[in-house]
Every structure is written in C-alpha cells, then in structure tokens.
Amino acid sequence: MLNNILQISHQPQIEAMFMKHYKEWCLLSYSYMEDMSEAEDMVQDVFVKILNRKKNTxxxxxxxxxxxxxxxxxxxKIQRTKKTEQIKDYNLFALSPSHEEYLIDFENKAKISDALRILPEQSKRVFELCVLEGAKYQNAADVLGISINTVKFHLKKAYKILRFTLRKTYF
Known part of the structure; x- marks a missing residue:
C-alpha cells in the first residue's frame, strides 16, 4: 500500500493515512500520556509537522x-511535564529550615556575594545574565553587544574565579 517510497509532498496520501490510522495512533499516544485529549493533540501535532516540512525527503x-x-x-511531552511539576504533598513545616540552617545559608550567600564582587565587570555581567537570570548565550551576547564566544569565555573565567574563591566553602 504506502509501504513503498513516498515523498512528503504527497499531501492527499498523507491525509488518507491520517484518516485511516488516526484512532490507532491516538491509542498509541494514550498508552504513554494516559490522557486522550493530550494523545489526540500529540497525533495532530505530528501530522502538522509532517505536512509543514520543507524538506522533500x-x-x-x-x-x-x-x-x-x-x-x-x-x-x-511527558519529560517536559515532569520537569515543570511543582512540589506536591510535602509537609512544608518539615521542609522549613531551622534557625541554624538559616544562619548557614545566610553566611553562604554572603560568601557568594563577596565572590561575585571579585569578578571582573564584564565576566560578572555575563555571569549574572546567563546563570542568575537564565538568559541564553545568544541573548546575553545581543544585550552586551559581544559575540557568543566572548560570552562563553567570560562564563568560563567567572566559574574559574568562583571555584578558586569558594574552594573552602561547603554548600
């Protein structure tokens, strides 16, 4: 049937395949997702990607x-949702730090803050953008008006200085 060579540009054949096997693929996705509406979305997303492909493979x-x-x-999709799940069913009182832990955490933050002040200005700005604010290398490069390789260099330099400065600190 369609087991022979088929080019992506054959949209009517792909649509016929979609109509014929849609439920089968939804059940396949459902076996992973355990939610039928999510499973249907997954199947539809796959077909949209296939139909929108520009490569003629x-x-x-x-x-x-x-x-x-x-x-x-x-x-x-399962991996992405696991990463974004919030902490549930934990006793927040059991997770709250003791006064001693609070003081240790405060001291560690002070040491990190002092170590950040030691960094050269450009390395500090790159470190703050990429690590503390979570910016991508390209975004940091655009904001600072430097190349991606320069961003990587300054991050490497910042980590090296911080490792050396904080080598006796236990977190």
Whole structure:
C-alpha cells in the first residue's frame, strides 16, 4: 500500500493515512500520556509537522515513521511535564529550615556575594545574565553587544574565579 517510497509532498496520501490510522495512533499516544485529549493533540501535532516540512525527503515506510514520531512526541511531552511539576504533598513545616540552617545559608550567600564582587565587570555581567537570570548565550551576547564566544569565555573565567574563591566553602 504506502509501504513503498513516498515523498512528503504527497499531501492527499498523507491525509488518507491520517484518516485511516488516526484512532490507532491516538491509542498509541494514550498508552504513554494516559490522557486522550493530550494523545489526540500529540497525533495532530505530528501530522502538522509532517505536512509543514520543507524538506522533500523520502520515507520508506510512512506508517512506521508516523508511529515512531507519535511515540517520541508523547515521550518528550511527558519529560517536559515532569520537569515543570511543582512540589506536591510535602509537609512544608518539615521542609522549613531551622534557625541554624538559616544562619548557614545566610553566611553562604554572603560568601557568594563577596565572590561575585571579585569578578571582573564584564565576566560578572555575563555571569549574572546567563546563570542568575537564565538568559541564553545568544541573548546575553545581543544585550552586551559581544559575540557568543566572548560570552562563553567570560562564563568560563567567572566559574574559574568562583571555584578558586569558594574552594573552602561547603554548600
């Protein structure tokens, strides 16, 4: 049937494949997602990506290709949601630090703050943007008007100085 060579540009054949095997792929995704609406979204996302591809590559077995894409998309979604899950069902009183832990944490923050003041100005700005604020290297480079390699250099330099300065500090 469609197991022979099929180019991505054959949209009617892809649509026919979608109509014929949609429920099958939804069940496949559901076996990972455990939520049918999420599973349907995963299958639809896969087909949108396939139809919007600009490459004119050949696919030897379209059904297997789509099955693997649905599986991989579902697994990636699960990984993303696990990373963003909040802490649940913990006793917040048990997690609250004691006065002693609070003082140790305060001292460590003071040591880190002192170590950050030692950094050269450009390295400090790069470190604050990339590490403390979570900016991507490209964004930091654009903000500071420097190249990505310069950002990497200043981060490496900052980490080296901080490691040396804080080598006797236990966190």
């Amino acid at each position: 050949e696919i030897l077995d379209l059904k297997s290709y789509i099955s693997m894409a649905v599986r991989n998309t579902s697994l990636k």
